[in-house]
Amino acid sequence: VKSEFHSDAFPSADHRWFNDHILPHEPLLRAWLRSRFPRGVDLDDLVQESFARVLRARANGATMRSPKAFFFATARNLALDVLRHRHVSGQDNLVPFDSLNVLDGNESIPETVDRTEKLERLTLAIQSLPERCREVMTLRKVYGLPQKEIAARLGISECTVSAQLTIGVRKCTESFARDRREEGLL
Amino acid sequence: VNIPTPDEQAADWLVRRDRGLTPAEQDDFLQWLSADPRHGEALARQQATWRELDLLSDWRPGHAP
Numbered sequence: 002v003k004s005e006f007h008s009d010a011f012p013s014a015d016h017r018w019f020n021d022h023i024l025p026h027e028p029l030l031r032a033w034l035r036s037r038f039p040r041g042v043d044l045d046d047l048v049q050e051s052f053a054r055v056l057r058a059r060a061n062g063a064t065m066r067s068p069k070a071f072f073f074a075t076a077r078n079l080a081l082d083v084l085r086h087r088h089v090s091g092q093d094n095l096v097p098f099d100s101l102n103v104l105d106g107n108e109s110i111p112e113t114v115d116r117t118e119k120l121e122r123l124t125l126a127i128q129s130l131p132e133r134c135r136e137v138m139t140l141r142k143v144y145g146l147p148q149k150e151i152a153a154r155l156g157i158s159e160c161t162v163s164a165q166l167t168i169g170v171r172k173c174t175e176s177f178a179r180d181r182r183e184e185g186l187l
Numbered sequence: 188v189n190i191p192t193p194d195e196q197a198a199d200w201l202v203r204r205d206r207g208l209t210p211a212e213q214d215d216f217l218q219w220l221s222a223d224p225r226h227g228e229a230l231a232r233q234q235a236t237w238r239e240l241d242l243l244s245d246w247r248p249g250h251a252p
Contacts, residue, residue, distance in 0.1 A: 123243050141205075142240040148206045163202045171198040174236040 015059055022068040023055055030076055033183070038080045047083070051076040074118050081121060084128070126176040130169055137162055138169040197229035201237055 030051075031044055054075050055068070065071045127138055140151045148166070152159040191199070200216055208216060220226050 119242065123240055127240070127243070138240075142237075143243045145244050148202075159206070163206060166202045166205070167195075167198045170201060170233055170236055170240075171194060173240065174194065174198075174232055177236060177239070 015056060018059065018068075019052075019056060023052065023072050026069050026072055030073060033073070034076060034080060037077075038084070042080050042083050047076055047079050050079055054079075070118075074121075077118075077121055081125065122177065122180050123173075126173040127169075129176065130172055134165045134169045134172075137165040138173075141166060193223070193225045193229035194233065197226065197233045200230065201233050205237075 027048060031048060034042065034044055034047060051072060055072050058071070058075075059065070063071075127135055127142070130138060136155065137151055140146045140154065141148065146154070148159055148162045152162045155162075196219065200219065203212065204216065220230065
């Protein structure tokens with residue numbers, strides 16, 4: 002992620018808005034990113050790029066109900082982007098990370114953020130499962146294949162498919178519960 | 188040997204039901220469900236996750252708007 006953030010490029014009103022509504026949240030964002038993406042994500046790059054994107058969105062006339070939530074969602078998108086590029090090989094293509102790039106679309110930004118947040122949360126939960134588990138969950142919940150067909154496609158027993166789904170749904174439930182607790186921070 | 192928690196049991200039943208229950212298994216399921224109020228609560232939690240994940244099926248690669 003290359004930063005395009007140059008503070009001189011923005012008018013002073015935006016600068017004030019930025020200093021009041023975005024900058025104070027940087028420490029919490031960093032702490033949160035560090036806890037969520039412990040390895041392999043360059044925090045400085047990520048935060049810089051998030052600043053730049055938030056300012057660009059604002060310059061493009063986006064109305065943000067909660068600049069803080071927008072800032073966090075943007076940073077989370079970027080972190081997931083970084084992870085996606087790391088996972089481009091093989092079965093990881095099954096995970097619908099492309100759905101996360103919707104912030105650049107033409108839709109109204111607040112709606113997009115809400116939906117993106119939700120999809121991110123779901124995607125991240127599946128992404129963090131062990132490999133075989135993730136594969137089986139993706140085929141069942143993203144591609145909608147019945148258990149029998151998953152077993153045939155992967156050349157494993159239906160028992161194994163069921164066992165992996167059992168683990169998967171339970172871990173996702175735990176992951177969502179953790180997200181809800183974290184949202185108390187936002 | 189660890190006794191499975193209500194959430195572990197609930198996830199197990201959810202996946203078995205997703206696969207399809209025989210009449211005998213259906214009886215076992217109802218018996219499990221009525222045996223302890225925590226079972227129903229755990230099942231509701233796991234089912235909420237299961238249903239929520241269905242949102243991803245609208246977003247698979249190649250089907251995104």
